[in-house]
Amino acid sequence: xxxxxxxxxxxxxxxxxxxxxxxxxxxxxxxxxxxxxxxxxxxxxxxxxxxxxxxxxxxxxxxxxxxxxxxxxxxxxxxxxxxxxxxxxxxxxxxxxxxxxxxxxxxxxxxxxxxxxxxxxxxxxxxxxxxxxxxxxxxxxxxxxxxxxxxxxxxxxxxxxxxxxxxxxxxxxxxxxxxxxxxxxxxxxxxxxxxxxxxxxxxxxxxxxxxxxxxxxxxxxxxxxxxxxxxxxxxxxx
Numbered sequence: 001x002x003x004x005x006x007x008x009x010x011x012x013x014x015x016x017x018x019x020x021x022x023x024x025x026x027x028x029x030x031x032x033x034x035x036x037x038x039x040x041x042x043x044x045x046x047x048x049x050x051x052x053x054x055x056x057x058x059x060x061x062x063x064x065x066x067x068x069x070x071x072x073x074x075x076x077x078x079x080x081x082x083x084x085x086x087x088x089x090x091x092x093x094x095x096x097x098x099x100x101x102x103x104x105x106x107x108x109x110x111x112x113x114x115x116x117x118x119x120x121x122x123x124x125x126x127x128x129x130x131x132x133x134x135x136x137x138x139x140x141x142x143x144x145x146x147x148x149x150x151x152x153x154x155x156x157x158x159x160x161x162x163x164x165x166x167x168x169x170x171x172x173x174x175x176x177x178x179x180x181x182x183x184x185x186x187x188x189x190x191x192x193x194x195x196x197x198x199x200x201x202x203x204x205x206x207x208x209x210x211x212x213x214x215x216x217x218x219x220x221x222x223x224x225x226x227x228x229x230x231x232x233x234x235x236x237x238x
Contacts, residue, residue, distance in 0.1 A: 001089045002097050009101035013067065022062040022166070023109060031055045031113060034176055035120045043178060045207070052117040052124070053202035054175035059109040060135060061195050064102050064142035066166045072098070072150035073158035082238045091237070095147070102143060106135070125209030131202060133212070137220035138198040144227025145194070151235030174199040194223045 013019050034040055035048040042050035075081050085091050114122075149158050171177065173195035179187050190196050201216030 002093045002100070005089055005094060005097035006100035006104070009097055010104050013071070013101060013105055016071075019067050019071070022067050023059065023105060024112065027055050027059045027062065027109070027113060028116060030058070030176065031116055032120070035117075040176055041178075041181075043180075046121060046123070048117055048120045048122045049124075049207050050178070050203065051176065052113070052122050053206045054199040055113055055117075056110060056135070056202055057138065057173075057195055057198040058170060058175045059113060060106055060138045060198065061142050061169065062166065063105050063109065064139045065146040066162045067105075067146075068098065068102060068143060069146035069150045069162040070159050072147060073153065073155040073162075076150060076237065077155035079238065085237050099143060102139060106139060110135075124206045126205035127211070130205045130212045134198060134201045134205070134217060134220070137217055137224060138194065140224035141194045141198075141220045141227055144224055144229075144231050147231040147235060148227055151231060151237075169193065169195045192219060194220055197223075 013023075031048075031051055034042075034051055038047070040047075072081070081094075084094055089097075146162070149161060153161065169175070172182070172190055173193055174190065175195065179190060179196065179200070182190060191200070197216040197219035201213040201220070204210040204213045204216070
């Protein structure tokens with residue numbers, strides 16, 4: 001039942017034009033545009049080497065947080081979650097299916113974006129284990145926050161808030177603009193955001209060949225624990 005629901009969730013996501021805009025089109029356009037046009041000073045080295053880790057972090061956020069929050073919020077509004085909750089599929093099974101759908105979508109995103117990055121001359125470093133662990137931790141963090149928002153706010157409020165957060169973190173989360181371009185006091189605050197931790201962690205590994213960035217992983221873990229715990233406690237099914 002979980003596998004069938006996960007497959008359904010994935011098909012619905014991939015058929016939704018607005019979701020595809022968030023999860024595929026926007027990250028792809030940003031990667032190609034800022035890698036080929038000298039708009040933002042990304043420091044020494046090739047722009048694509050700096051941008052690719054940040055765009056991967058953005059892709060995770062767009063799927064696990066923004067897309068999932070909006071879709072789940074409207075499912076809750078229209079009574080879909082209430083009906084599913086009364087089906088033979090248990091509630092934990094439904095959430096597991098949604099998580100699997102997010103992971104499948106992210107795998108497709110990573111394959112697409114890394115393929116484009118390689119075509120643009122990307123030269124990654126570091127170990128895949130560190131990258132995988134960061135992506136999983138980032139997914140858990142964003143998923144918890146997305147479900148918390150979808151389960152506590154009205155659907156319209158979730159739609160507005162999720163898109164606003166997406167735009168704000170795109171600009172101020174170290175995705176495209178290096179964190180060093182911001183004032184020092186602001187950097188300390190932005191460094192605690194999950195998208196910043198994921199971007200910087202992936203950048204340390206893929207661009208600079210570092211080992212496991214434990215500080216960034218710790219930030220993501222804290223966000224994941226807080227978000228998932230709060231979502232589990234305050235999520236309303238109707």
